[in-house]
Amino acid sequence: MQAVCGSHDGEAAADRHVAVEYSTDDEWAAHLVPFVRAGFDKGEQVQYFADATDPRLVMRTLADRGIDADTAVRRGQLVVTTADETYLSGARFDPDAMIVLWGRAVEAALGQGYPNLRVIGEMSWGARHLTGAERLLEYELRIHHEVFEQLPLTAWCFYDRRLLAPDALDVLTGAHLTRAGAAPRSHARPGLSVVPLAGGPGFRLSGSAGYESRRVAASASAAVAASPAQDITLDLSSLDHLDVAALAHIADAARRRPSGTPLRFVGAPPALRRLLELFPELAPGLQEVGR
Incomplete structure (x- = not known):
């Protein structure tokens, strides 16, 4: 636009x-x-x-x-x-x-x-x-x-x-x-919440990205995939848990981005690195960067 x-x-x-x-x-x-x-x-x-x-x-x-x-x-x-x-x-x-x-x-x-x-x-x-x-x-x-x-x-x-x-x-x-x-x-907070980053194109994920929050993870991934921004970042520093299905959503969004540039992520929990070691096919299109 x-x-x-x-x-x-x-x-x-x-x-x-x-x-x-x-x-x-x-x-x-x-x-x-x-x-x-x-x-x-x-x-x-x-x-x-x-x-x-x-x-x-x-x-x-x-x-x-x-x-x-x-x-x-x-x-x-x-x-x-x-x-x-x-x-x-x-x-x-x-x-x-x-x-x-x-x-x-x-x-x-x-x-x-x-x-x-x-x-x-x-x-x-x-x-x-x-x-x-x-x-x-x-x-x-x-x-x-x-x-x-x-x-x-x-x-x-x-x-x-x-x-x-x-x-x-x-x-x-x-x-x-x-x-x-x-x-x-008075009720429990949702398992996963997502909010745009204020400082540039991207999103911050907070909470737990597991089976119960799969629809939220899918929506966040769809937003990533559709973004026309050349560079986009995921802030994962407030993420407590990320299962392989949520990671697969993110990896698929990275592959579908129109710009073709890697999806950058910061603050990745150790579990994400372990998942990428176990499932290296999900790594293309993802790039870890420092804060």
Whole structure:
């Protein structure tokens, strides 16, 4: 994706791609209203992609809290649409298609004279049995580098705790460098979590990459394989365990990378080196580097 000129107001990509959690309608509104008001104050275009929420409730909530949403819609500064028309507009959820959509949406906003596009997207559709929904984690991981580091875009991913299983919620919101509204968890942490690196293309894996977390490992590997970055790094320094199946996913992702450059990893646990000695066929495409 080519970078589109525009204003980020000095905000880092991590501050513009935020996971927002809420458990009540009041919490939802408490995040919604200031986000929209800030966009209007900056002269930005604001869009809302509704899923579980009726779009009419979005409009009514804004109006009830002193925002002239109807006028903003008429002049094109506010667009309230649905996940079916954005994330799910094709036959399946496709991260590549959605990344292209972001580029077109930002270009359209800039073409209308707005300095930035500001979006809220409800992610509750990820809990439904929809074709491609299993790629949501891959998508959340990819867009930090492929979208937010390239485009004048601010987007908050709305996660309703009432609609997602706690472990899935942890993994998905944990794929963001910035989170808001996160509540203390009473359940065990997920076996494996993955988050983009703030200092350059790559990801940090934490926890245990075993059988129970195989889908998370597969999503991380898919994000690695799809990355257009010339160089990409995996930080494994917080990884407690890595089984051969997870390593095979990583090795396969390294082979499929479009740039053809080795996948670098740092902080590898001793078990990874032992696995590479036992399964040398997995080593091509992987390169250990120092910190």
